[in-house]
Amino acid sequence: MPTRILPAVGDADAVRSITTLLSQLPDAEPVAPVADSTQLVDTLARLAAESVDELPEVVVVHERIGPVPALELIREVALRFPSVGVILVTSDASPGLFQAAMDYGARGLVALPLSYEELASRVQAVAQWSVGVRRHLGAGVDVFTGIGGTVVTVSGAKGGVGTTLTAVQLALAAQASGRSTALVDMDLQTGDIASYLDVQFRRSVVDLAAVGDISPRVLADAVFRHDTGLALLLAPAEGERGEDVTDRATRQIVSALRSRYEVVVIDCGAQLGGAGAAAVEMAERALLVTTPDVVAVRGAKRAVRMWDRLQIRKAEETTIVVNRHTRGTEIQPPLIQRITGTTVAATTVPAHFKELQAVVDAGRVHELENKSTVKQALWGLAGELGLVKVAEGAHKGGRLRGDRGSVSFRRRKDGGG
Numbered sequence: 001m002p003t004r005i006l007p008a009v010g011d012a013d014a015v016r017s018i019t020t021l022l023s024q025l026p027d028a029e030p031v032a033p034v035a036d037s038t039q040l041v042d043t044l045a046r047l048a049a050e051s052v053d054e055l056p057e058v059v060v061v062h063e064r065i066g067p068v069p070a071l072e073l074i075r076e077v078a079l080r081f082p083s084v085g086v087i088l089v090t091s092d093a094s095p096g097l098f099q100a101a102m103d104y105g106a107r108g109l110v111a112l113p114l115s116y117e118e119l120a121s122r123v124q125a126v127a128q129w130s131v132g133v134r135r136h137l138g139a140g141v142d143v144f145t146g147i148g149g150t151v152v153t154v155s156g157a158k159g160g161v162g163t164t165l166t167a168v169q170l171a172l173a174a175q176a177s178g179r180s181t182a183l184v185d186m187d188l189q190t191g192d193i194a195s196y197l198d199v200q201f202r203r204s205v206v207d208l209a210a211v212g213d214i215s216p217r218v219l220a221d222a223v224f225r226h227d228t229g230l231a232l233l234l235a236p237a238e239g240e241r242g243e244d245v246t247d248r249a250t251r252q253i254v255s256a257l258r259s260r261y262e263v264v265v266i267d268c269g270a271q272l273g274g275a276g277a278a279a280v281e282m283a284e285r286a287l288l289v290t291t292p293d294v295v296a297v298r299g300a301k302r303a304v305r306m307w308d309r310l311q312i313r314k315a316e317e318t319t320i321v322v323n324r325h326t327r328g329t330e331i332q333p334p335l336i337q338r339i340t341g342t343t344v345a346a347t348t349v350p351a352h353f354k355e356l357q358a359v360v361d362a363g364r365v366h367e368l369e370n371k372s373t374v375k376q377a378l379w380g381l382a383g384e385l386g387l388v389k390v391a392e393g394a395h396k397g398g399r400l401r402g403d404r405g406s407v408s409f410r411r412r413k414d415g416g417g
Contacts, residue, residue, distance in 0.1 A: 002027050002028065002029035003025075003027055003028050003029060003057050003058060003123065003124075003127040004029045004030075004031055004055075004056035004057055004058070005022050005025075005028055005029065005030045005031065005056060005057070005058045005059075005060060005123060006030075006031050006033070006034065006040070006043070006044075006056040006058070006059045006060070007019060007022065007030065007033040007034070007059075007060045007062075008033070008034050008036075008037070008039075008040040008059060008060065008061045008062065008065050008073070009033055009034075009035070009060070009062040009065065009089075010035050010036055010062065010064055010065050010066055011062065011064055014062050014064070014089075015033050017114060018033075018060060018062070018089065018114065019033060021114055021116055021119055022060070022119070022123075024116065025119070025120050025123055026120075028123065031056060036065065036066055036067060037065055037066065037067060037068035037073045038067070038068075040059070040061075040065075040073065040077070041073075041076060041077070041080070044059075044077065044080070044081050044084065045080070048080075048081060052083055052134060053134070055081060055083060055084050056084060057084070057085060057126070057127045057130040057131065058084070058085050058086075058087060058123055058126050058127055058130065059077060059084055059085070059086045059087070060086075060087045060089055060110075060123075061073060061074055061077075061086055061087070061088050061089065061106075062089050063088065063089060063090040063091065063092070063112075070088060070090075071088075071100060071101065071104045072104075072251060074086050074088060074101065074104045074105050074106050075104040075105050075251070075252060075255065076255050077105070078104065078105025078106075078213075079105070079214065079252070079255050079256055079259055080255065080258075080259045082133065083130055083133045083134050084130060085107040085108070085126035085127065085129050085130040086105065086106045086107055086108075086126075087106065087107065087108040087109065087110055087122050087123065087126055088101045088106045088108070088109045088110070089109075089110050089112060089114070090109065090110075090111065090112060091111070091112040093109065093111035097109070103212060105213070107125075107126045107129055108122040108125065108126050109122075110122050149180075149257070149258045149259075149260075149261045149262045149263055149264055150262070150263050150264070150284050150285070150386070150387065151254060151257075151258055151264045151266065151279075151282060151283045151284055151285075152170065152263070152264070152265050152266070152283060152284065152285045152286075152287065152385065152387065153186075153266045153268050153276075153279050153280045153283040153285075153286045153287065154166050154167040154170070154265065154266065154267050154268065154287045154289060154321075155268040155269065155270065155272075155276065155280065155286070155287065155288050155289070155303065156269060156270035156288070156289050156290075157270070157288060157289065157290035157291075157296045157297070157299035157300035157303055158270050158295065158296055158299040159269075159270045161270070161289050161290055161291045161296055161323055161324075162289055162291070162323040162324070162349070163187075163267060163268075163269060163270060163289045164187070164191075164192050164193060164196060164267050164269075165196070165356070165360075165365065165374075165378075166287070166289050166321060166323065166349070166378060166381075167183065167193070167265050167266070167267035168183065168193060168196055168197065168267075168365055168366070169365075169368075169374075169375060169378035169379065169382070170265050170378060170381065170382045170385070170387060171183040171230055171263070171265040172228060172230065172366055172379075173378070173379040173382035173383075173387065173388050174262075174263040174265070174382060174387040174388055175228060175229050175230050175263075176228075176388075177382075177387075177388035177389040178389045179262040179263050179387070179388065179389055180231075180260075180261045180262045180263070181229075181230055181231065181261055181262065181263040181264070181265065182223065182230070182231040182232075182233060182257050182260070182261040182263070182264045182265070183230050183231070183232050183233070183265050183267070184205065184232075184233045184253075184254075184257065184264065184265070184266040184267065184279075185205070185232075185233070185234045185235035185267050186205065186235070186245075186250070186266050186267060186268050186269070186275055186276055186279055187235055187267055187268060187269025187270075187271075187276075188205070188235050188236065188239065188241075188242025188243075188245055188269075188273065188275060189235075189239035189240075189242050189269075189271070190235075190239060190269060190271075191234065191235025191267065191269065193232065193234060193235070193267060194232075194234050194235075195363050196360070196363060196365040197226060197228075197230075197232070197363065197364075197365060197366055198362070198363040198364055199224060199226065199232060199234070201224050201232075201234050201237075203221065203222045203223075203224070203234075204222075204233075204234050204235060204236040204237070204241075205222075205233050205234065205235060205236070205245055205253065206236045206241045206242070206244050206245060207222050208222050208233075208249070208252075208253050208256075209244045209245045209246065209249040209253070210244070210249075211252075214252060214253065214256040216260065219256050219257070219260060226366070227366075228366050231261065233253075233257070242273075242275075245275045246274060246275065247274040247275060247277060247278035248278075249275070250274070250275040250278040250279055251278050251282065254266070254278070254279055254282050255282075263387050265387075266279045266283070268280060270299075272303070272306065272307075277310065277312050280307065280312050280313055281312050281313065285319060285385055286307075286313050286317065286318050286319065287318075287319050287320075287321050287345075288300055288303060288304065288318055288319070288320050288321070288340075288342070289320075289321045289323055290320060290321070290322060290323065290336065291322070291323050291324045292322055292324065292325055292326075292329045292330075292331040292332070292333075292336065293329075293331065294331070297331060297336055297339055297340070300320060300336070300339075300340050300342075301339055301340050304318055304340050304341065304342055315340065315341040315342050316341065316342065316343065318340075318342045318343070319342065319343045319344070319345055319385075320333075320336055320337070320340060320342045320343070320344045320345065321344075321345050321347075321348075321349065321381065322336060322344065322345070322348045322349065323348075323349040323351075324349065324350070324351035324353075325348035325349060325350060325351060326350070326351050333348060345381055345384060345385075346384060347377055347380045347381040347384050348377065349374060349377045349378060349381070350373050350374060350377060352372070352373050352374050355368070355369075355372040355373065355374050355375075356368065356372075356374060
């Protein structure tokens with residue numbers, strides 16, 4: 001059986017050189033090259049959706065692939081498509097880079113300029129490894145094969161604006177509608193998701209930070225399965241341990257979660273660290289929660305500008321969520337949009353704390369009544385963001401299908417009571 005080889009090379013000259021050599025290898029079947037990291041992941045995801053057997057045995061990644069750096073790309077491919085062997089082509093053949101490439105999940109490294117003998121030897125060895133892995137897949141080994149879920153980060157313009165409540169309710173809405181959902185507390189020093197959901201836990205996100213290869217079983221051991229069905233990955237009970245969660249570890253953890261769940265909601269808190277920045281950068285949707293007051297809106301503007309300066313997120317790629325909104329407040333969503341330069345969610349959340357106080361104090365936010373206008377607004381926001389499955393026959397803005405019956409919500413643009 002021929003070995004299918006997919007080159008991931010951004011440079012035109014390198015494409016010609018690599019594809020020419022690959023076409024000369026015995027029993028090799030080079031497929032059309034991809035030009036960047038996004039195209040590679042999308043191509044593999046499309047093939048994996050059909051069958052593991054449709055995936056190429058070998059992927060050759062050039063060191064100058066972009067926009068995701070080569071090692072980070074190798075890590076994502078290794079996590080999401082573990083039956084695909086990755087070879088890194090690089091001008092740096094030092095022992096340090098070789099070890100780093102292996103740590104990130106590569107199965108081999110070939111030095112530039114390319115030699116036929118070295119490339120042939122590496123491709124053959126990696127192809128044999130891939131075939132062996134696929135035999136085990138046939139035996140039903142639990143592996144990542146998903147196309148990849150939607151990652152949504154929820155950050156606060158400042159402390160106390162309702163970031164955690166927003167994250168929790170968005171996750172609950174997604175899970176209740178039938179989507180497998182993970183809720184992650186990346187507010188590493190002061191995270192409160194465990195308190196909001198009345199959870200006693202042993203494992204936290206820190207337990208995954210030092211893991212070199214997050215397998216499905218390792219991930220399953222770290223998450224807490226809540227009564228609502230949510231998979232919780234919680235902040236450490238000792239805040240100082242949060243320093244162990246680096247931006248590199250965060251990328252690995254988020255990639256593993258994205259490959260396992262349809263929706264991943266991450267509470268990043270109000271203080272930006274390396275872990276939160278990495279999560280925001282990776283997310284499909286980045287939400288920034290603010291209240292309609294001068295101090296909070298100024299905080300939102302600072303956060304948006306900082307994300308832009310650090311090249312984490314552009315303003316136009318950020319969505320502001322206005323919490324505790326009333327019709328009478330002087331600062332309305334259109335003004336917030338002009339001040340921050342962001343998109344503002346059409347759904348606003350009304351200022352009705354009395355509805356929340358009992359469940360927040362009891363640590364039972366998941367038991368907030370369906371008639372609560374705050375819950376209706378936040379679940380409506382989940383619908384606006386595309387995080388929920390709408391029951392068949394339900395009209396837009398109608399009902400979400402949940403395990404305990406349908407939950408009505410009405411999209412509220414004014415947030416009034």
